[in-house]
Amino acid sequence: MGSQIIETRGLNLNLQGNHVLKNIDITTHSGQICALIGENGAGKTSTIRCIAGLYPPTTGACTIFGEPAYNMSQKSRNRFGIVFDEGGLYGEMSAWENVLFFARLRGMQKEKIAARYNELVQHFELKTSLKVGRFSKGMKQKLMIIRELLHEPELLILDEPFNGLDPDSKIFLRDKLSEICSKQGTSILISSHDLFDLEKIADQVIMIHQGRIVADQALQAITGMTQRYVVTCDNPQLVVSILQDIDGMTVVSHDEQSVTFMVESEVIKQPLQILLQHGIEIQEFFKEKSSLEDFYRTTKQAAVQN
Numbered sequence: 001m002g003s004q005i006i007e008t009r010g011l012n013l014n015l016q017g018n019h020v021l022k023n024i025d026i027t028t029h030s031g032q033i034c035a036l037i038g039e040n041g042a043g044k045t046s047t048i049r050c051i052a053g054l055y056p057p058t059t060g061a062c063t064i065f066g067e068p069a070y071n072m073s074q075k076s077r078n079r080f081g082i083v084f085d086e087g088g089l090y091g092e093m094s095a096w097e098n099v100l101f102f103a104r105l106r107g108m109q110k111e112k113i114a115a116r117y118n119e120l121v122q123h124f125e126l127k128t129s130l131k132v133g134r135f136s137k138g139m140k141q142k143l144m145i146i147r148e149l150l151h152e153p154e155l156l157i158l159d160e161p162f163n164g165l166d167p168d169s170k171i172f173l174r175d176k177l178s179e180i181c182s183k184q185g186t187s188i189l190i191s192s193h194d195l196f197d198l199e200k201i202a203d204q205v206i207m208i209h210q211g212r213i214v215a216d217q218a219l220q221a222i223t224g225m226t227q228r229y230v231v232t233c234d235n236p237q238l239v240v241s242i243l244q245d246i247d248g249m250t251v252v253s254h255d256e257q258s259v260t261f262m263v264e265s266e267v268i269k270q271p272l273q274i275l276l277q278h279g280i281e282i283q284e285f286f287k288e289k290s291s292l293e294d295f296y297r298t299t300k301q302a303a304v305q306n
């Protein structure tokens with residue numbers, strides 16, 4: 001695993017008498033995509049604001065590149081880029097003018113800015129002929145990411161970057177972010193409600209519920225194989241009645257097309273063989289994989305009960 005990028009320890013945040021973050025402990029590593037998930041109002045944006053040095057922790061510590069995030073030096077500030085949903089683009093300017101303005105503030109030279117801008121515009125396939133005020137949501141999102149990648153940061157922080165994007169734009173952006181991480185080694189911290197898309201790109205998943213961390217795991221550990229099988233056939237009702245009589249096989253659910261069942265692997269070695277032996281005409285048979293959505297649901301259920 002790479003070096004530590006973000007570290008929070010016992011991070012608490014009070015905003016106007018509201019205890020928004022409670023003992024948040026986060027460690028992220030370089031070259032990885034870390035996803036922040038959780039329901040509306042869970043505390044994702046507040047966590048990101050602390051990490052970016054916009055809010056001082058009420059108690060506890062929050063460091064980025066080993067330096068306290070609040071009041072960090074300009075040098076450390078230049079080591080990351082951040083995109084919030086609310087934007088911060090100038091509509092009356094062109095894409096180039098927007099990018100130039102921010103890159104100059106970061107102390108970059110114009111020739112370097114131009115070269116990098118062209119490279120990123122190509123990478124993100126951004127059409128730049130219109131004034132930014134006439135850009136679509138997806139184009140603005142791309143431009144903000146280009147602006148924040150221009151100075152070649154080691155870390156890119158994104159707060160709900162897929163918000164309001166159509167499926168094509170979402171897939172495109174998701175895959176480009178993954179590429180930037182894998183090819184250029186840029187670490188990414190991303191908050192989003194798009195669990196399906198996060199599942200495609202994240203390495204680490206942190207779930208926040210009512211200001212507390214309720215899960216922090218490698219994606220690989222979350223989305224492994226389950227002990228559940230799914231069979232699709234013409235007569236699921238028949239399958240249900242057959243399975244009910246077999247020791248070691250338990251029906252979990254069924255509908256008009258399929259049956260999901262669990263198998264005790266010590267008792268049943270070849271579930272497919274058993275179905276075939278009973279003369280069932282199978283259209284599809286597979287072992288179910290757990291998704292990030294399943295994980296979110298069960299983790300949330302447990303958090304609500306605690």
Ligand SMILES: Nc1ncnc2c1ncn2[C@@H]1O[C@H](COP(=O)(O)OP(=O)(O)OP(=O)(O)O)[C@@H](O)[C@H]1O
Nearest residue numbers: 015016018020038039040041042043044045046047
């Ligand atoms: N300035 C503020 N003053 C008081 N409370 C605040 C302030 N900003 C946020 N909060 C509260 O902090 C909690 C966490 O908000 P936050 O925006 O961090 O959640 P989130 O997980 O990003 O939500 P969403 O998914 O809706 O963007 C919410 O209850 C919110 O009302």
